[in-house]
Amino acid sequence: MVYAAGATHYHRLPAMRSLFKPLLRSLIRKMLRREVWAYWYPTSQSGSRVDPDIKELRKPWAGPIVRENIIYSGHLLLMTSLFEMLFDDGEFVVKGSLGHSWDPFFWGFGAERFEYDNRSLQVAIVDEMERNGWVGTTVADDVLERYTAALEKKGMISNTELFKDWLVLKQDQTLPARSCGFNAWAGAFMKTWNSDFVKSGYQAHSKGFITNKDGRFELQHPMVAGVLRANEKEETITSEPLQAAKEYYLANQDSISFPYQQPTFGFVVKWLSELGKTTELDGLLKYADEHFQPTWGRGGLYYPRNDLAMDEQENWTHMDPFSGSAAIERCGSDPRRKMMLRRYHGWTLDLSSGVDCLRGTWDEDARSLIITLREWSGKGTRVQFTVKNLSGGGWSLYERRGEKSISKQVVVVVNEGKVDVDVRFEAYEEVDFVIVKEEA
Secondary structure, three states: HHHOOOOOOOOOOOHHHHHHHHHHHHHHHHHHHHHHHOOOHHHOOOOOOOOOOOOOOOOOOOOOOOOOHHHHHHHHHHHHHHHHHHHHHOOOOOOOOOEEEOOOOOOOOOOOEEOOOOOHHHHHHHHHHHOEEEEEEEEOHHHHHHHHHHHHHOOOOOOOOOOOOEEOOOOOEOOOOOOOOOHHHHHHHHHOOHHHHHOOHHHHHHHHOOOEOEEEEEEHHHHHHHHHHHHHHHOOOOOHHHHHHHHHHHHHHHHHOOOOOOOOOHHHHHHHHHHOOOOHHHHHHHHHHOOOOOOOEEEEEEOOOOOOOOOOOOEEEEOOOOHHHHHHHHHHOOHHHOOOOOOOEEEEOOHHHHHEEEEEEOOOOOEEEEEEEEEOOOOOEEEEEEHHHHHOOOEEEEEEEEOOOOOOOEEEEEEEOEEEEEEEEEOEEEEEEEEEEOOO
């Protein structure tokens, strides 16, 4: 959700700083809630799935960052780094700004507190990766170089075969991929710093999983893709291989026993977005709109959860909360690689105002701020906001309600670089605002 909101702010609504800053802050603080990371206490004891030779459980620890939990800590680091890049106010660089409180009610010897910040979190992650022989120093280029070398040495990544799903650390063994899901997830993030490698492996990695039949793009179940990938090597199916593969799945789906179903659709569309595969991405997004029952609720679009993998018409139907509420919404034509620090004209509005923000951008050539808001509750609302960081002098405020209404102009003399706007919205009404610098 942080990545979707951050990308939307940067690429689509760059003027809406005060809309996105509290949103990202709230999502980061949600990451610090015990409900999110308390899974680590039992997980830290290990188990036979990740350590086949284990004879007894390890002594547990509650802190979610100090050892091994690289997924949680890595995402928290990326979230706070993104926040700092977009807003540059040092909020999560302050010592102790990332705090985890562990205090079960009838258990233990009292409360524990684990405190980090963006910088100490980074050090903890690199130290843990180094402890396990994956990377070296805290210098980014050196980290990436040694990290890549270690992944290749252990056979974790390849541009001809799917990435490995697991590294069983103690036994130093890798486990083969069950689908392209983790491959897509890793590729979406790796594209930022290992672009050529990720691009070069796309055809091999997507083969059988993303199909195009007569211009219709589909994501296929791993069992279906496995049949297609095997058939390409052995050519045992002479006609309609996709149909034959789907029928094989329907006949054998009860044999699937792995307890975890990846959010594959979300991983794949993020991957396609980062790679700039707009044809495939648009095809899968169209498929999502046709098959996943897109739903508007409280001003937001989401795709409802569906645990069924495929329907009786052999269409992919699985939709998880991650894919339906964040990953699909994250996708766009501008990859993460393009996101670099800028300074924006800002304005103040929060998500409790009862309006959607459809547009919010500064046009430097026209010296104008363009904002479009739409009431979503159906009850009508009053919205007050302030446009900041405007230069002194005269500005004109244009307001348009509907296609046929006449824009009205209000001359505003800016004091202290800001303009206050107070407007009433009727139910579902859409209003455009343009604030333009007057000629001297």
